[in-house]
Amino acid sequence: MLSLTESPWVRLPLVVLVVLSLQQSLLTQLRIFGVAGDLILLIAIVSGLVAGAERGAVAAFFIGIMFDLTLQTPFGLSALAYAVTAYGVGVLQTGYLRTSWWIGPLQVLVASAAATALYGIVATLFGAQGIITAHLIVVIVVVSSVNALLSPVAARIMRWALVPDGPRLRRRG
Amino acid sequence: MAPRFSGRRRATLVVLVLASVTLLTIDQRGSGPVDTARGFAGDVISPIRGAADTALSPFGNMWNGIFNYDDVRQENDRLRAEIDAQRAASLEAQAVVNDYNELRAVNGLTSLAAIPSVTAQVIGLPASNFELTVEIDQGSAKGLKVGMPVVSAGGLVGRLVKVYNNRSVVRLVTDPDLSVAVKIVPPQAAPGATTTTIVVPPSTTAPPLPPSTTIAPTTTTRRGAKPAVTTTAPAGAVTTTLAPTTVAPTTTTTRPNQLDRGSMHGRGQGQDLGIDFVDNDSGVKVGDVVLTSGVRSSLFPPDILCGVVSVATRNSGSLQLEVHVAPAADLGHLNFVKVLLWAPPQ
Numbered sequence: 001m002l003s004l005t006e007s008p009w010v011r012l013p014l015v016v017l018v019v020l021s022l023q024q025s026l027l028t029q030l031r032i033f034g035v036a037g038d039l040i041l042l043i044a045i046v047s048g049l050v051a052g053a054e055r056g057a058v059a060a061f062f063i064g065i066m067f068d069l070t071l072q073t074p075f076g077l078s079a080l081a082y083a084v085t086a087y088g089v090g091v092l093q094t095g096y097l098r099t100s101w102w103i104g105p106l107q108v109l110v111a112s113a114a115a116t117a118l119y120g121i122v123a124t125l126f127g128a129q130g131i132i133t134a135h136l137i138v139v140i141v142v143v144s145s146v147n148a149l150l151s152p153v154a155a156r157i158m159r160w161a162l163v164p165d166g167p168r169l170r171r172r173g
Numbered sequence: 174m175a176p177r178f179s180g181r182r183r184a185t186l187v188v189l190v191l192a193s194v195t196l197l198t199i200d201q202r203g204s205g206p207v208d209t210a211r212g213f214a215g216d217v218i219s220p221i222r223g224a225a226d227t228a229l230s231p232f233g234n235m236w237n238g239i240f241n242y243d244d245v246r247q248e249n250d251r252l253r254a255e256i257d258a259q260r261a262a263s264l265e266a267q268a269v270v271n272d273y274n275e276l277r278a279v280n281g282l283t284s285l286a287a288i289p290s291v292t293a294q295v296i297g298l299p300a301s302n303f304e305l306t307v308e309i310d311q312g313s314a315k316g317l318k319v320g321m322p323v324v325s326a327g328g329l330v331g332r333l334v335k336v337y338n339n340r341s342v343v344r345l346v347t348d349p350d351l352s353v354a355v356k357i358v359p360p361q362a363a364p365g366a367t368t369t370t371i372v373v374p375p376s377t378t379a380p381p382l383p384p385s386t387t388i389a390p391t392t393t394t395r396r397g398a399k400p401a402v403t404t405t406a407p408a409g410a411v412t413t414t415l416a417p418t419t420v421a422p423t424t425t426t427t428r429p430n431q432l433d434r435g436s437m438h439g440r441g442q443g444q445d446l447g448i449d450f451v452d453n454d455s456g457v458k459v460g461d462v463v464l465t466s467g468v469r470s471s472l473f474p475p476d477i478l479c480g481v482v483s484v485a486t487r488n489s490g491s492l493q494l495e496v497h498v499a500p501a502a503d504l505g506h507l508n509f510v511k512v513l514l515w516a517p518p519q
Contacts, residue, residue, distance in 0.1 A: 020218060020300075025225040028298035029233030032240075034443055034505065035302055054182045061189045065196075069214035072306045072334065072342055075207050076196030083189040091182075116302075123303060126197055129349035130441025131303055138443075139302045 011161040012059060016066050019043055024070065035139050037146035038112070039154075040067045044082035045089055045111045045147070046154045049104065051162040053090025059162055060086030074126050081122060085115035104155060109148035116140045212337050215308075219340060223296065288474060290324075290511040291315045296340065298507075305348035305442060307331075307507055312339045320472065322465075322513045328478035328501030329353070329465065330510050341512075345504055346446060346479070347439040355437040355448060355479055356466040357457050357496070358430060432457050434466050437479060437498060445483050448496040455494060457485045463498050474515050 004010060019039050027036045044063045048056030064079030071078070089111045116139060120131045147154075200207050237245070297308030311317055313336050323330040323343045332351060335342035344351050433455035435448040451457055461482040467475025484497035 017218075017221065021221045021225040022229070024218065024222045024297060024300040026229040026233060028300060029230070030236045036300070038302065054185045057186055057189055061193070064193075066214075067301075068196075069211050070218055071301050071304050072344070073301060073304050074197050075200035075211075076193040078301075079196065080190060080193030083193065084186070087182075087186045087189075119303065126201065128303075130305075130347075130439060130444065133441050133444060135441060135443040143302065 006164040008059075008162050008164070011164065012062065013066075015043065015157060015161045016040075016063055020066060020070060023067075032142050032146070033138050035142040037150070038116075038143045039150070040064075040078070041082065041085075041112060041115055041143065042108065042147040042150055042154045043158055044086050045108055045115065046151060046158045047162060048086030048089035048111075049093055049107065050155055050159045051090070052094065053087050055162065056090040057083045057087035074123065074128065077119060077123055077126065081115050081119040084118065085111050088114070105148040105151045108151040108154075109144045112144040112147040113140045116143050208335075212335075215337065215340065219296070219308075226296075289514045291317060291514060292509060292511055293341070294509055295507045302442065305345045305439065306334065307343050307345065309341050309343060309510060309512070310339065311512065312337045312341050314338050316514055317341050317512055318516065320516065322473045322477065322515060323510050324477055324513065325502045325507060325510045327503055328480065329473070330502045330504065330507065332472065333512065343510070345439070346437075346500060346502075347442060347444065347504060349439045349441060351439055353437045353473055353479065354434070354466045354468050354471045355463050356434045357432045357448070357451065357455070357461050357463055357482065359432065360460060360462050432461060434468070435496070437463065440497075445497040445499050446480060448498060449493065451494040451496045453487055453492055453494050457482060457494055457496060459483060459485055461485075470517060472517050474513065 023036075023039050027039060030037065040063060044060035047059040047063065050056070051059060061079050061083040064082035065076070067078045067082075068075050089107060092107070117136070120136050123131050196207075291311050293309035293311035295307050296310045299306060309323070317333060317336050319333050319336050321333045323332060329346055331343045331345040331348070333341050334344045346353065433451050435450045437446050437448045440447050448463065459482050463479040463482060465471065465473040465475055465477040465479060467473065478501045480498040480501045482496055483499040484495065486495040488495055
């Protein structure tokens, strides 16, 4: 039985709040080619990696909703893009064994690119204009690269938040 | 091992997608609960973000110091040179602006300088790469209302789209959802400029005409510039007949004070603005100035500087000129802005 402080219901909102603050303060200043890294997307994707397709998708949906609350973009858009991406990552994650250290960052790189493109497409379908431009390619490249670089750290944090009983179970086994 | 697709996992995904689409649809219909939730979330996150901003700004400064050092230095040099040039020009321009404002006041026209404003600091830049809004630290407590124009020292920044008690959200002019009625004027016709006429030097300059003195009839025919001017002198007067030389007149091309009107809209992040409905024959050129037109029912008062025409291209088969505008305000480095306490006339 997990204690209250170990519960994902407590840890995940805490992590999301901290990452949201970072995203809205530090990340808006650290721009590369005018593009900010997307830590929120990173933790959503990593949720799928560390918690599997189902739990990861639910966590990513929650993360997306929290992010949408702070934006003026269509409400539910981030939740949709993040949940679908985290689910996809989670499903693929169970399909093979991770034998090399670079598999995780590579997954995050590809998933970040896919999620950003999906976001742009869905936003356009819902009437947003000016998103699918040449600038979108720059956004995809920068966001994917930054997320891939930061993915090992994010994986540790999200494992702490979402699967606190993971190491114990392994020890028992 | 092949990926496992269990029914429960698929059902979870379907539920999440349906929930997202439902939320998107509710938001598209302009739902109150979503706005209320956003307001609450903003109120919660705002002080945390402020504290994080203060604590982490040294890292941001360090980053900019490392990666943008050369750019910043070049920009400083350029700005110093610009300041020197502007200092003299601003003194001259201020007198003209005063005249302009007085004339507008005399004629009962709204002057931008007469509109009261509230100064606000930008406290939140876009957190998402697809969001074209900024947050400012003033709200309804200072009389701000949705729809009020926001300007910086450079020019038009945007329009208030959400107003809370002590903060507001500004939609930037680069957002494609924001349209502004504008007029395009030659640079010299913008408020504060000293002349509206471009003088093109004549291609040929005639030398002074050597007068030949003769006793002539009572009429003097002065020839040269066409049409010929004939004046009548009193009888017996000594007249001077000018040699019949063709003099090229000084060519003075006067561009109209207003070249055309149009609807300016954003084209997304990192893109210049666009203007629709500009006639092919309007004479709009690169470098022309774009101001809010302030037409009846316009969302903005007249004569706010929006930017400078950066592209003016004729497209074959189109009746409209393709016009792009470089925003006058530096939207990437906003710090302090002014909210004009102005509401469009009903």
